Amino acid sequence: MADGDTETRVTIRTVAADAGVSVAAVSKVMRNAYGVSDALRLKVEASIERLGYRPSVAARGMRGRTFTLGVLLVGIDNPFLPGIYQGIESVTESAGYKIMVGVGAARARTEVSLIEQMIDNRMDGLILVASQIAGETLEHFARQIPIVVVGHHEPAAQGYDTINNDDQMGARLAVQALIDRGYQDIAYLTQTDQDDHLADVAPQREIGYRTAILAANLAPRILALPQHGAPRDHQIHQMLTAPDRPRAIFCWSDLDAIPLLSEALRLGLRVPEDLALIGYDNSPMAGLAMINLTSVDQDGPRLGKLAAEAVFTRMNGRRVAEHILIEPTLIPRGSF
Amino acid sequence: MADGDTETRVTIRTVAADAGVSVAAVSKVMRNAYGVSDALRLKVEASIERLGYRPSVAARGMRGRTFTLGVLLVGIDNPFLPGIYQGIESVTESAGYKIMVGVGAARARTEVSLIEQMIDNRMDGLILVASQIAGETLEHFARQIPIVVVGHHEPAAQGYDTINNDDQMGARLAVQALIDRGYQDIAYLTQTDQDDHLADVAPQREIGYRTAILAANLAPRILALPQHGAPRDHQIHQMLTAPDRPRAIFCWSDLDAIPLLSEALRLGLRVPEDLALIGYDNSPMAGLAMINLTSVDQDGPRLGKLAAEAVFTRMNGRRVAEHILIEPTLIPRGSF
DNA sequence: CCCGTTTCGTGCACCGTTCTACGTAAATCA
DNA sequence: TGATTTACGTAGAACGGTGCACGAAACGGG
Missing domain, CATH: 1.10.260.40 (lambda repressor-like DNA-binding domains)
Structure with a gap:
């Protein structure tokens, strides 16, 4: 001591x-x-x-408010988080609220324990970004603390709010853009699920992909990648060297599109002449000259701002759930 | 249940x-x-x-320990943070400690207010990563809570510990590698200072740069970039189109090296034939095929681990300051 | 001039823990 | 067997705030 x-x-x-x-x-x-x-x-x-x-915030928390918001992020390495965070911050700052961040490792168990930690620390409200926690678990926590979820679709939730970009629409935009340029053999690259509910963004984007593909009378084709580790690199390699490699790939996230692009270039493939690519999130890297990746932008700052506003109105007594969907846009670049 | x-x-x-x-x-x-x-x-x-x-952590904090560590990060967009964070986490997890993260916007005022917030929340100890706060301010806070600083050189500090990679050495490694390959016109790219003390990593790397350059009887040359915004892009452009553009540039961080590389490629410059480049931090991006940037690795996970261990021993009564310097390594890639 | 209203300030009972000081029963020793 | 130690459990005072209930002025209308 x-x-x-x-x-x-x-x-x-x-x-x-x-x-x-x-x-x-x-x-x-x-x-x-x-x-x-x-x-x-x-x-x-x-x-x-x-x-x-x-x-003392601790002492305050024992009876009244702590004037602190908890923000739960999937990880720190995800390039679409900074935008959202900034959006949240812009609102909380002017409201005199502080933010405490918890970093979940995209594992549901860790995330649950982080939510509990936030509750134990007497945060006044919670914003979960791209959490992987099941809907009913969230309802449980939502009875203890105001919760707003970003990047997780649960449009029927009663106890908490959800703020999302329209992932289905974003996917349709991307696929349609590929179709418009004449591509036919278009695959969707998703992440291999750990706990995957339909609520996650990747399955939502898959729905959008299927809709657009089927509407154009094409055949859907789904590829998947694990999140980390050596098997991942190996699978990327195999995917690109397979004899039936697709002509175009729509990736659920830049997080996968960029390593894919990297491996493609390493293999001597030309993009987009041999392989067309579209990602999601329009991360800062996508705009770099040597990456130049077409990507769907979901306006992170706006999502963050809406989420923070929602959590405030909920803290002030709103009981009926709000489910907001904003429109994504396609940022065309050289990769298709 | x-x-x-x-x-x-x-x-x-x-x-x-x-x-x-x-x-x-x-x-x-x-x-x-x-x-x-x-x-x-x-x-x-x-x-x-x-x-x-x-x-309840809040109630606990009123008398005893909260079993929670505060971690202050400069931002979320910095690619060398995940490694450090992971290193910290590996130690805290096995010790049964929780982490709360604060995100400072690289502005000293915000950071001070975050430290106060951590103290008010009764964290048991604090790890500051790449903080820009002045040494004497830190001494002040260190009297209230155990503090360990990563990425900030203050080797004479009494009240808190510092854990760093040897930034001077890292810079010498990079510059020497350039010299060994025959480059002579080697510039150093630093960030324009906001509050810059000698304690920050960029000035430290500048010292290493100067040492190596002078030892080889070459002429030092310092360039600088602001952190964000339009003037930044403009300055990058100007830097690369200037008639006296240097033949090789050692960048204080990949954060600047990668945009520089991007602009260079956009201008049709060949790397390394027209411009050689070395960065710092060995961020994951640097290893991508289309970036392929030589960079100095400072072993973030190790830094994080050492920092967490230091804060624990300090919490358990150690009063004498510890200042650790670990050796960086150069990761050679195609950019030089 | 009296009495009902406001306005302002205070005393005190919480909130959910920790931790010291103390009581008691069992175990050990002479 | 009585004295002393040891082990276990408990009462109750902190910790640093919040917010209710209350009382004392000050005010104002009849």
């Missing part, structure tokens, strides 16, 4: 003593609650300033 | 009542403190299991 720090913390009592008022009065000023005269407020604020007082 | 939906939270009292013991007894079991018989422990653990009890 590290002690020996004589720097004792400034508490609400210190402030009260310094200002010559009661503890309750200081608390009122902090929360700008009703029944505080200007004179009192001034006195207290002066003391707060002088002593550099900051309320 | 026979767990019905209880509206009220399961507290330590609920468990105590259910197990027919005192509150203190339950607390002892939770913290596996001294003086608990097997019979008692079993009874309590059964109740905990049955009721699904989880202690």
Whole structure:
């Protein structure tokens, strides 16, 4: 135990003593609650300033609000998260709310434990980004804390809100663009599911893909990749060297499209002459000259902003669920 | 699970009542403190299991430990963070500690407020990654909470620890590799400073660059880029189209090397025939076939692991500062 | 001038833990 | 057997806030 720090913390009592008022009065000023005269407020604020007082979030959490939002991200390496985060931040900052981030490793168990941690830390609300947690588990947690989910489709959920881009539409945009350019042999590359519910974005995009392909009287064709590790690289290699390699691939995410592109170039394939490629998320990398990947943009900042706004209205008493779908756009580049 | 939906939270009292013991007894079991018989422990653990009890971190924080570590990251978009984070996580997980992440926008003011937030939330310790906060400010906070800093050189600091790769050495490795291949006109690309102290990694790498250049009787040449925005792209363009464009550039980070590479290719420059490039951080992207960027690797996971270990020993009473420097390695690829 | 309203400030009972100090029963020793 | 140690369990005071219930002024209308 590290002690020996004589720097004792400034508490609400210190402030009260310094200002010559009661503890309750200081608390009122902090929360700008009703029944505080200007004179009192001034006195207290002066003391707060002088002593550099900051309320303990932990103590606050025991009775009132913590003024902190929990944000759960799938990981830190995902290029579409920064946009969403920034969108959330833009809202919370002006509302005087703080953010605590939890990083789930895209494993449902880790994510559940992170949600519990957020609840235990008395966050006022929660935003889950691309969580893989099942709908009913979420309903369970939603009874304990306001929850908004981004990147997970659960349009019938009662207890929490969902904010998404229209993944089916995004997929149709991509596939249609390929069809318009004359491609016929178009495959969809998805991720091999761990817990995969229909609610995840990849299956949703698959639906959009199928719709567009079938509407054009073409044959759907589904490929899949595991998330990490050596088998993944191996499968990419095999996919590209197979005799029946598709002429065009729509990838569920840039996360897979870019390694695919990399391996294609390594194999001497020309893109798009030998292989056309479209990704999803329009990550910053996609725009680089040497990548130049056509991708579907889902406007992360807007998603984040909407999510933060939703969690605030829910915290303020809204009980009926909100399910928002925004329109994605195709960003055409040289890969098709 | 026979767990019905209880509206009220399961507290330590609920468990105590259910197990027919005192509150203190339950607390002892939770913290596996001294003086608990097997019979008692079993009874309590059964109740905990049955009721699904989880202690409130907020309440815990009021007296004892929260078993939570705060990790402050510069941003989420930085490709060298995932490695460090993973290293930290590997240690905390086995120690039964949780992590809360704060995302500073590389602005010192935001970062200070995040540190305060972590203290207010009663984290048991803090790891700052690539923070831009001045040394004396850190000393101030270090008196309130154990702090370990990664990616910031402050070898004389008393109150907190620093864990770094040897940035000067990394730079020398890169520059020497360029010299060995016969390049003479080698520039260093750094970031335009906002608050820049010598403690930041970019100035450290500049020292290494200068050392190696001067040792080879060459002339140092320093270029700089702002962090974001349109002026940045413009400056990259100008840098590459200038008549006196250097023959080789050592970039302080892949973060700048990759956009530079992108623009170079867009301008029709051949790499490395017209322009040689070496970056820093060996981010995952650097290994892609179409980027293929030589880069200095600083072994993020190891840095993270060391940082977590340091914060634990400090939490357990160590008072004397530790300053660790690990050796970086050059990962040669096609860009030079 | 009296009495009902406001307005403002305070005392105090929480919130859910931890942890010290203490009581009691069982075990060990002389 | 009585004295002393050891092991186990409990009561209750913190911790740093919030917010309800209450009382004392100040106000204002009849």
